[in-house]
Amino acid sequence: MDLSALVYSPEKEETPLKRFLKSKWFRVLYVFLIALASSVVTVGTGCLATFFMPLLMFAVPYYLKERNIKRYLINGVAVFLISLVLVNLFYTAMTLASPEQELSAQSGNTRLDHGMVDPYAGPAGSSYNYSVVYVNTDPVDRSDVWLTMRIFDAITTKTSTFNISSNISSAASNLASDGWTYYMDLVLTEGIYFYSFTANTTYNVIKTEVSTPLGFGPINASWTTFSSVIALAILVQLLFPFTLYLIIVGMYWWAGKARTMRGPARVPSDAGGGGFECTNCGSEVSASATRCHRCGAIFEDEEEPVVRAKKVEKGRGTETEGKSAATKKEGRK
Numbered sequence: 001m002d003l004s005a006l007v008y009s010p011e012k013e014e015t016p017l018k019r020f021l022k023s024k025w026f027r028v029l030y031v032f033l034i035a036l037a038s039s040v041v042t043v044g045t046g047c048l049a050t051f052f053m054p055l056l057m058f059a060v061p062y063y064l065k066e067r068n069i070k071r072y073l074i075n076g077v078a079v080f081l082i083s084l085v086l087v088n089l090f091y092t093a094m095t096l097a098s099p100e101q102e103l104s105a106q107s108g109n110t111r112l113d114h115g116m117v118d119p120y121a122g123p124a125g126s127s128y129n130y131s132v133v134y135v136n137t138d139p140v141d142r143s144d145v146w147l148t149m150r151i152f153d154a155i156t157t158k159t160s161t162f163n164i165s166s167n168i169s170s171a172a173s174n175l176a177s178d179g180w181t182y183y184m185d186l187v188l189t190e191g192i193y194f195y196s197f198t199a200n201t202t203y204n205v206i207k208t209e210v211s212t213p214l215g216f217g218p219i220n221a222s223w224t225t226f227s228s229v230i231a232l233a234i235l236v237q238l239l240f241p242f243t244l245y246l247i248i249v250g251m252y253w254w255a256g257k258a259r260t261m262r263g264p265a266r267v268p269s270d271a272g273g274g275g276f277e278c279t280n281c282g283s284e285v286s287a288s289a290t291r292c293h294r295c296g297a298i299f300e301d302e303e304e305p306v307v308r309a310k311k312v313e314k315g316r317g318t319e320t321e322g323k324s325a326a327t328k329k330e331g332r333k
């Protein structure tokens with residue numbers, strides 16, 4: 001007969017949920033959820049994630065009674081790396097799925113309309129047509145329209161400017177109120193392209209300039225190319241919240257160090273049951289414990305209700321003892 005089944009064990013009363021909450025897999029789960037929440041806020045709000053991300057990274061483990069500084073640092077690095085991957089996936093997918101937007105701008109009576117690239121998506125090495133419609137309700141002596149292209153790769157940015165042609169073959173007509181179309185064909189290798197149009201108009205020695213905002217296109221690069229370029233931008237974006245998180249953890253470590261220097265102790269626990277709470281790290285210890293199982297503080301058995309402890313410093317053979325109230329009384333005698 002197996003008598004082990006009759007022996008009482010507290011572990012037998014634990015539910016699967018409680019066992020899971022005590023396992024390392026629960027820690028893996030909440031670290032991933034923190035990274036997921038941080039990624040969603042980063043993509044959705046941008047600047048708000050600078051403060052939301054470090055606070056969430058510290059508050060959740062602290063609420064779950066995590067007090068180990070090393071684990072805080074490991075959690076932070078894990079959240080940073082997972083967020084880097086998730087935000088990269090979000091931004092890359094959003095970029096490749098973004099629809100084409102026509103560019104327009106106006107300054108006075110001068111206007112640029114329907115700025116676009118055709119086709120919007122295609123293979124590398126193909127010809128792409130950039131076009132924009134120039135409109136001016138005033139007489140025009142001369143109008144120059146420029147196409148500015150910015151080509152991004154993982155490290156550098158190259159800017160090229162082209163003077164593009166008009167569908168007006170001669171200067172016989174100087175009225176552009178119906179719109180003149182400017183266009184240019186370019187054969188583009190694989191890359192990430194942004195473009196804009198600028199029109200410089202001169203009439204009676206008066207110069208007018210109008211520029212459209214940057215547009216995106218064409219899409220002729222692979223997912224890997226987009227992902228590598230976006231990853232560098234995200235890395236820079238996440239460095240500040242991660243640095244702020246390290247500052248918070250450092251302040252928490254310093255506060256614990258200062259408390260340790262005053263001498264760790266054990267005080268009656270609010271949970272009851274004859275247990276105590278270590279004032280050095282906040283973990284619960286049994287009434288018969290002589291050492292804190294989490295931080296290593298050694299408790300002395302004395303008659304005082306609050307018992308000072310001596311802390312063993314790792315890597316050293318010496319111990320720093322705290323004096324209890326009872327010891328001080330003996331010294332006075």
